[in-house]
Amino acid sequence: MQNPTQAPLLELRKVTFSYEQRAKPVFEQLDFSFPGNRMGLIGDNGSGKTTLLHLLVGLLKPTTGMVYFQGNPIQSDTDLVQLRRSVGMVFQQADDQLFCPTVLEDVAFGPLNLGQTSRQAKATALEVLQLLRMENYIERITHTLSGGEKRMIALATVLAMNPKVLLLDEPTNDLDRTAKNRLLTTLQALEIPMIIISHDWDLLSKLADGYVALENGKLTFSEQMEIHNHKHAHPMGSHTHEHQHC
Ligand SMILES: Nc1ncnc2c1ncn2[C@@H]1O[C@H](COP(=O)(O)OP(=O)(O)OP(=O)(O)O)[C@@H](O)[C@H]1O
Numbered sequence: 001m002q003n004p005t006q007a008p009l010l011e012l013r014k015v016t017f018s019y020e021q022r023a024k025p026v027f028e029q030l031d032f033s034f035p036g037n038r039m040g041l042i043g044d045n046g047s048g049k050t051t052l053l054h055l056l057v058g059l060l061k062p063t064t065g066m067v068y069f070q071g072n073p074i075q076s077d078t079d080l081v082q083l084r085r086s087v088g089m090v091f092q093q094a095d096d097q098l099f100c101p102t103v104l105e106d107v108a109f110g111p112l113n114l115g116q117t118s119r120q121a122k123a124t125a126l127e128v129l130q131l132l133r134m135e136n137y138i139e140r141i142t143h144t145l146s147g148g149e150k151r152m153i154a155l156a157t158v159l160a161m162n163p164k165v166l167l168l169d170e171p172t173n174d175l176d177r178t179a180k181n182r183l184l185t186t187l188q189a190l191e192i193p194m195i196i197i198s199h200d201w202d203l204l205s206k207l208a209d210g211y212v213a214l215e216n217g218k219l220t221f222s223e224q225m226e227i228h229n230h231k232h233a234h235p236m237g238s239h240t241h242e243h244q245h246c
């Protein structure tokens with residue numbers, strides 16, 4: 001094993017990927033290196049942000065090229081299992097993440113799968129739900145939760161597995177201002193490297209310490225771009241909204 005402190009946490013080297021054999025590739029010979037900070041990933045709809053994160057967590061396999069975790073190539077099934085254990089992904093659609101009848105079962109599922117006893121897994125789940133201030137939801141039926149509630153529980157299912165890296169795909173979608181602030185405070189307090197896909201400039205300006213932009217299958221690193229957070233007023237200004245420009 002290479003020394004993890006010297007290698008980037010996650011990397012793509014010369015990755016080409018298409019969803020279908022004849023389709024135009026989303027990426028061609030893409031290089032990407034994630035050093036382990038809190039990186040904002042921005043780009044237009046359909047630019048490939050979700051695809052990039054799915055490649056990094058091994059949900060999609062490069063057509064050619066290789067994914068590296070802490071300097072080690074992901075080649076075998078064992079590597080893939082290790083990668084998935086270490087990298088927690090919060091999906092763009094919370095429904096893709098939640099499949100157990102109740103909230104407690106959903107959040108306990110991951111720790112149980114990692115070998116904790118049923119009792120330990122429930123204790124872990126409760127601890128994470130308390131951290132997110134969602135402990136009152138433990139007995140709720142998952143599919144009856146609101147969109148924002150589902151998103152918080154989806155984050156809980158990932159945090160319960162104690163990931164080394166967090167990949168967040170539009171985490172503030174569906175969240176009202178209170179829930180968004182709670183999520184922001186929680187994420188700021190976590191000492192976990194993360195990549196955050198978002199169109200929400202307010203969130204990014206408060207959370208990310210570096211940015212990459214995806215356009216036409218190419219990545220631009222952020223020295224050329226500055227995300228600002230200005231004071232402003234709108235009619236109905238207390239409602240959650242997004243800035244259309246940076
Ligand atoms: N399962 C799939 N099968 C075929 N094409 C897909 C599939 N998923 C995504 N694509 C295509 O790949 C491209 C990149 O999609 P992706 O979902 O990664 O974009 P995105 O940047 O996350 O967009 P958004 O901001 O809308 O979430 C798009 O052209 C999309 O239509």
Ligand SMILES: [Mg+2]
Nearest residue numbers: 049050051092
């Ligand atoms: Mg997406």
